[in-house]
Every structure is written in structure tokens, then in C-alpha cells.
Amino acid sequence: MGKLVVSLDGVVIKEVQITKDKTTLGRRPYNDIVIDNLAVSGEHAVLQMVGNDVFIEDLNSTNGTYINGKAIKKQLLADNDTVEIGKYKIKFLLNDGGDYEKTMILKPGAGAGMAPPASAGVGSSFGGLGGASVGPASIKVLTGAAAGREVALTKVVTTLGKPGVQVASITKRPTGYVFAHVEGGQRPSVNGIPLTGESIALRSGDLIELAGTQMQFVQG
Secondary structure, eight states, X not given: OOEEEEEETTXXXXXXXXXXXXXXXXXXXXXXEEOOOTTSOTTOEEEEEETTEEEEEEOSOSSOEEETTXXXXXXXXXXXXXXXXXXXXXXXXXXXXSOOOOOEEEOTTOSSOEXXXXXXXXXXXXXXXXXXXXXXXXXXXXXXXXXXXXXXXXXXXXXXXXXXXXXXXXXEETTEEEEEEEEOSSOOEETTEEOOSSEEEOOTTOEEEETTEEXXXXXX
């Protein structure tokens, strides 16, 4: 079975395993893959699994669906094909050679605090990105049931938040760590300032507020 690696401006924000016969993609929250961006139509495209083959079909979207730079209506996906929707690039992979990690969900009041989700729908990282030369870093949870817990950022990309409510990602790059908004109507904030662009470089000591939980980025 294939998987999709969603990225924006080179930052991997989501990894989705294709497990169903039909997987919908669009801006509306009821889609299987939600991309919260105005360039993406409410119901943009659908992926259909037929045996071992995966087809993608554009659902008469406003901005169209492209594969490797070419506009398509319906096409069979091949390994390493790049689907382009607005500014987003979605890489289709058949092999399992990436460095993946599940989204850590913040549940105020829950005993576990931060835990992997029950489903494998949202993952986080693609091993093709560099960044091994950057020093170690971690996220320290300051509020909520998981207050005091420190989570090491060992993967290329770590996603944080509540899927369907508010999700953000931290990407390890050769130049440092980058914080990006993934989904949700309300944007996370860094040092009290809501994220206005798609991503921002993090510095040690930065305070992040996401899904009602405060945490601190610590590097070194």
C-alpha cells in the first residue's frame, strides 16, 4: 500500500497511509486528508485504491490537480509521483523507507497527556530531508495534564496538537528548527504572537501555544 507525504515550501507537514478503497482530499474537515488552505477546494480530489494500484481523480476543483507539473483529470499514481495542489506538494511513495512518527495529541485533563493517536492517519516525517547536523532539541510542556513532560525532537518532522482541531509541525532542517501551522481555523502562537505566515524559525526558549496548551522549545 502507498502513502502520501504532504509538504509546503519544503516543510513536510503530514504523512498519510492509504488504507481505504477511497480517500478524499480537500479543505473541508470531513475529508480524509484535510488541507486547510484557500487554494484547495472543499472537495478537491479523491484517491481510489484498485487492487495494488492507486488512482487520483480531480473533483472539478477550482485550481486543478497536477502530477509532476501536468494537469490531470484522473491518473494512475506511480512511485515517487508528486501531486501538486495549490502550493502543496504531495509525494506518493510505495516503499516504507522514511523516518516516520505519529502525531502527538495534546489532551488537557487526560492522564497520558501527549500520546500517539489511535489511527495511523496522520504521521509526520519523510526521511529524504536533511538536518542531522542540527543540535538536539526538545519541547517542554508547561500547562495541562502533561505539564513538566519533555519530548525530544528526534525525528525529521514532529507533529503536535489535536487532529481536526489544531495541528502544527516542527521540522528539523540543516539550518535549525522550523515551526509550521498544519490545520485548524485558529493559528498557534509563538511568544504570544499568532503565526501569520506558513512557518517560522524557532529559537531556544521560544514559547508555543497550541490547542490550549503552552510549551517551550529548548535547544542545546
